[in-house]
Amino acid sequence: MSKKNVIVGQSGGPTSVINSSLYGVVTEAMKHPDEVGCVYGMVNGIKGFLDGKKVVLSDMSEDELKIMQSTPSSYLGSCRFKLPEDLSDPVFPQLMKELENLNVGYFFYIGGNDSMDTVSKMSRYAASINSPIRFIGVPKTIDNDLICTDHCPGYGSAAKYVAASCREISLDAGVYGSKFVSIVEIMGRHAGWLTAASVLARKFEGDNPVLIYLPETVFSVDSFLADVEEAFKKTNNVMVAVSEGVHDAEGKFICEYATSDIAVDNFGHKSLAGTASYLADLVKQKFGCKVRPIEFSLLQRCAAHLSSLTDVTEAAAAGSEGVKAALEGETGIMIGFKRAEGEEYHIDYVRVDVNEVCNQEKPFPAEWITNGGRDVGEGYIKYALPLIQGASPVQYENGLPVYAYLHD
């Protein structure tokens, strides 16, 4: 087989470990000099690639790669770009031509469900024209909502951030001993995985967050206020963890109660924010106590200084396994995580049909939602704890994390 080049891109919302997957792709590819020539990076995903934006990654030193690995956000930049459904659209031959011009044999795309949609379309188009280029998806999302995988790289680190921060905020919120409600708003438009991670902050029975609301159940403002009232019977320090995506029985997001001015992105996703603020106002009106709405905002997906070593390691392995799969002839697949049975935590990397994964969402299991939709149960805790283990490999210089910049 003649030597072919590798191209790799990142797409969708960034995470703390998406660059660890990039590290995995680049370092694994460079281990196969007989089959792989150069490793290109698309800048700003396929959108940037269509505009001719690319860089060479295979000339990075091991030190540079190591720093890049622990840098949060997408080192190569990202995009939210949906390829047309119609495979006869001229964008497909255009992309193929660009790839052929670069003598690319292996295409890796690191991202969530929308990115897997890109891998699906490109691989199907390639098959339709008998192109030998292989297209592989490497999973990434803090939302943890991809199907066909036990969990997603990016989730463990975001979960660790959420849990540690909730624990710290709860300590702070309790200092005066007076009635205080902290309402923490956590990402997850339709899936409650990340909000559920707040339960890991609990150190003892009755510890915060005492109320946890996921978007998998219907949220009622009246019930919420009654829940807070009930919680006050046990503690003055009431922390509420709420998903940004909580909604009423009609499917209306609670943050839409406060404003009708909700932005929508290229994939039709509403930009949700303001749920905690809205609920905080209601709590203040009803109970007259101190209330703090806290949005973790971008921090929950970019605080690499608190990433989970397990997550970093698995993210790199996902990239590396993707390269191995491509070299073995696979295309149109995504690397999935299969958890071994038994008490000891172990992940096997598997190859799943990307067409099954894309545009699907894995909801938080109903059986892990407890106390009538106000809490998260033991099953989840057992599932999640292995994912947050191990200290971030981030290096420090002059007191601050050292990160890599594409145009250093």
Next chain:
Amino acid sequence: MSKKNVIVGQSGGPTSVINSSLYGVVTEAMKHPDEVGCVYGMVNGIKGFLDGKKVVLSDMSEDELKIMQSTPSSYLGSCRFKLPEDLSDPVFPQLMKELENLNVGYFFYIGGNDSMDTVSKMSRYAASINSPIRFIGVPKTIDNDLICTDHCPGYGSAAKYVAASCREISLDAGVYGSKFVSIVEIMGRHAGWLTAASVLARKFEGDNPVLIYLPETVFSVDSFLADVEEAFKKTNNVMVAVSEGVHDAEGKFICEYATSDIAVDNFGHKSLAGTASYLADLVKQKFGCKVRPIEFSLLQRCAAHLSSLTDVTEAAAAGSEGVKAALEGETGIMIGFKRAEGEEYHIDYVRVDVNEVCNQEKPFPAEWITNGGRDVGEGYIKYALPLIQGASPVQYENGLPVYAYLHD
């Protein structure tokens, strides 16, 4: 001299290292068994003490003390309680009687300017009745606005959090390459010290935050929008760091433009929030680009997982030096930090008259505010860098920080 007991309390807003000062007081006191009997902790400061709330700290094990040391927030709880100006108020003899009942000889209060006001009044009252009880202040504030000290314990860790988080957010905000304004709101009602720390996030010329606004200068909304427009000429990724306390020429807080519903605490301080949101709306209206208002909220003062070891160490030393001073006969003083001249960073602990410190605020030096009130200069960077050095001593268990709870 007969053996006397120690009592220690914490007051005002918590920090990541206020418990390290508590650790310093307790461990130093326990090193002097000939002079010190038991170490009591006031629960919820003098307010809780007046209600009879106290605990014994001298029976904690070294392991328990170590975990308590790296726990954020006030282990003993806090209060915002202002003693009356009139020293003939009955609360003074009441407090003295409680202290005498416990055979207290040494009283330590860890806090900011309002807490130093308590130390000042108690020591003056004690002098007026010839009481031998000694009253010592141990500084603490993320605001860094105490006078007579180079800096305050709590500041370095908060500064480190602000700088690291700004760096991480900037990486995240830049992924799409499109126009994006992140507006980061940082604590500091009247003093810009903590907002200034955002400048430490900058890795290269032109790096974020590109605009920094402190409350020491007048803020104009029109100028701000012009500044953003100017910033867009150089980068699409514009991060703005803004103090919660920015105000117009008439002294009106910018967050008051958005709402008149501002809560006021016992010391008459307005509860400021919403500046970033208000400015974000203006930016969105004018530029039509993506905007993210981000409030660091409580996290900037309680994220002990990112505390500065220098800060933790100095906070403990401040507590320890306070005990030494008391045992040497001092009263009515606060432990201050004096930075040695020369290139190498070194702190000498000094004893300053608490009456000079209380109810004063040290503004951010005008000469360090640059670019017409939009930036912070090299002088500050040189001042601040030593304060954020060294990794947090927080221990981890099951992937999360281990913290101490008073009623474990």
